[in-house]
Amino acid sequence: MVVSKLESLPSELVVEISDYLDACDLYRAFYGLNHRINTILDHQCHRLNVNFIHISKNQFDFCCTRILPRIATRITSLTLPGSNSSTPGLLPQFLVYFKSLGTIFIHLLSFKLVEFTKSDVEILVPHLHQLVYLRNLSIGGYTRLMPFNINTNELFQEHVVLPLSLRSLAFPYEISDRWIQTSNSTLSIEQLHVTSIYIDTLISFMQRFPRLNRLTTVLSEPGESDLIAENIPGSTIMFQSLRYLNLNIVSDVSFSQFASFLRHVPQLHTLIIEALNPDVLFLDAHQWEANLSANLSSFHFDLTITSLVGFDHLSLLKPFKSDYWTSRGWFVQCRTRDRGRFFRLSTSQSPIINLLYWPDDEILLDSKSIIRYPHVTHVELWWNLSKSTQSICPHVRSIQFYGANNGEIETIHPNVRDLLNTSSFEHIIIDNNVPISPTRLAHLLAKSSDRVHILTCSTHWLYSLFKTKDNEWICLLLTMRIRKLILNNTNLVLSYADLIAFARTFINLQEISIKLVSVEEMAFLLNILRQLTMASIELPDTELRNITNLTQWILENTVFRDFTIEKRAGGLDSSKILLWIGSHNRTNLYGTEHQLYSNHPIIKEKILENYL
Template structure:
């Protein structure tokens, strides 16, 4: 009887195991997934990888691969598994051309062979996007001729690499594509300034439906005007290497206005403001976005009042304005200096549009820029977010210093003074690592209206070869400093914090990204005790980033503050890796 009972129990357990195993197999089998799920998965995968993984599984997946609902994306870039690609792309082009929606070949290996096979099989009825890199001129021309028959080719990007200097034939073929909406042609080569595009002006029968055009190669104003004569429907235009015409006195000839153009990006090298102004007048566009980068020596580009007149009269709908004016110098030669009235770029015209002035100084250049307002670190000094939502935009001008040349430090300070000729600086960021404290004080000493300071890292040690007497830090500290917010990205030693607290007696907020593995309790204790002894009466909040921060750490800090009686009314909390401490 007992034996029978044990046998019955054993059989039931065995049955349950078998049943569970069958259920698990059903759940784990990919055959149970619907076609719709596979379509979604395949949308994130390269066609050759899909074909390699599923073409030989079973009849169901063979049918799936031939489904008209499945559209393939063929991609070849530097991360593509080359063996998988080369073993499968021919089958895709031969048997699935009607399912291919995009072909992006941005890696030049085997690209000519691949394009040649596409020329022989040209029934790509669903092909919408093509990106090519490094195709030889002859094969590229043959391929573009075949593309004329494609009914859905909307986007074309061509990077000729070093293979072409004359783009006439390429542009002629591209402008014949009947459905093309977006075109990007890149041709830098060994000398990006030797590219030629001597097209003739377009006739009405030669107009292209292109609405977005990126000219990523050198061209003169005349050549650019000729190219865009083929694109009367243009909405977006980017020209990355615009050059002055050989005979600029002839003026700018545009065969048409670009009334649909709303987005314009131009990067130019030697164009004067008169020519640029003439171009803007003649295109008569309703621009909403303008980005203009120049390396011209024409200092008139820094005339804010002239920009105001141009924008108000010819670009009244402009919403986003990005402007960069580069001055390259070698500290051995003079370069243009703007000598008009300071703070022209903080008039009501610029502030009402929230377009703000900034400057960058690096070893090789000064960069003056205008760009739309974005929230900055100094506007967030609590875990709740912004404290001051009504920021005074007239006091947002920022100077960013990328490198400080020790050998030419006096000339570097002259550069800072030249920036001040343009606008008063209220915010300073120094990205160079381990800036010597004496050098920092000399820079801050020039910026009388400074309100915030952000530095990567600080050094209290005098650099080798630097004259100590030249940087008498403690004498310099007698100057009135108005900095209220400091952001130190990397602390090497806590004495650097003490130095910054002494430098900035009006400090209200301190942010530190790394305390160099210092014990967090010791860090907070020392800082809070130093506040009491140094009388930083305005200091009210800190944000310290600790990757290992957790609630247990917060409890320990709270207990330490209470036991040591460092603060009476305070609030400490953690958000992600950041510890916020606020007190009254």
């Protein structure tokens, strides 16, 4: 009898492994192997997690009818997809299978619903109060939304009854006077994400959550009420528990309203703000200094102005360079475009430093003193490399380049030349939205150290490289220098002709991350790129539907014999194939020469055209 390695593991380790696996996958994979494993799964695994994201309807039905009835009382975490997912209808069906959540999932601590509609939430809400031990409820997620992405028709404007045991809540609320009037109870929630809160109801809303220490939301313009924060009864109360505040503030919210609220949170430690065309006082350093809590240790903001009102950017930025800001490590930058008609005022996120100049020759970060940043590993640079702050980054590993293509090659600032030749520098990133030209990349590679071997770019950028015959010398340079390629834009895939140019250019790649449209293309690249040690390839699920054994498919269609393969979820309708490739001495060269190449559509088409 063959004894598996799992059989020899201590019971405690098997239980710990179960904490990291989906319970349905765990039981489908291991239950029934032997009596010992069955006993461990049934009697020692008491904290099971179930996640129905990216599951087929057949698998869902199997889990709900065969596995969940056996383990329901031991499930502590449950995640379900809503009607906006790739598998709509699972939530209503789940509530058909399990009509009383509170009497079945008696130890459920965490429940999450993703990609939902309002109707999904409406059918779920009546079941939630039954879950008396539920501590974490997430309808959506805890990531703050942008105001223009909010559909108010999908929000709840009235209070809904939730378990009193909750400590963490994400819910699609729109908090207005209407909500305040329907809620007169307090909850012990400590972490809260709601979609939108009207500024004039913020104080009253906070009074419902006296233990709240983290709040994430969009702060909206005043609702129908004529009240303002200062006149709300009980508004003198201090919210001593609030430590973390993450906000997107719409343009109609005045700074005075927001500052009034800040005076009620004296223990605030972290404040994160994003705003588009905010009240002009949000851009005033002195206003912030007068209203921020002395206990605030982390302050990040990103304020974007697109109006045509002129600003003196240097005067605007200067107060943010005072000791008040620099002594706290709050470094503020101003990025402008279109000669100041568009600009962003934001804090720099350590350990990333932005040395970013828009092409209107406004130098806003210029400094005559040399500053050393020993912990910086990533830098962003505009194409105009003759401009630079005097920053020294001895441990920089990657540089992201932005740039407009004007056909000229800029003189590189000596400080930037030092960056390019830093011993740790290995990775060039080309921005997707404002990319540098292929010629400029070649110029940078020529000035960089030989250690640069990683390139991140978009498929669009590669297309622009391949379409011009004059770029062949740049392709040759990439062949010589690049050993790892990451394609981070998925809106465009390479054509067959581009794939040939791609394979020729990157013939020496050792690692690749790419999106393809067919398994034939995957086989073509894997057979051409003989130096690969790792590949991450995203493919449509429709291409993989008929492949039941990926390992066998790789053996039959590529040269590789020594490899490890893993399939992971990609997008909504795609999957990622991760391939780790071992020794290249064990290859199927005969199969490659006589079958694999000649059967590929690209090769077959050229043979028919030229030789038959």
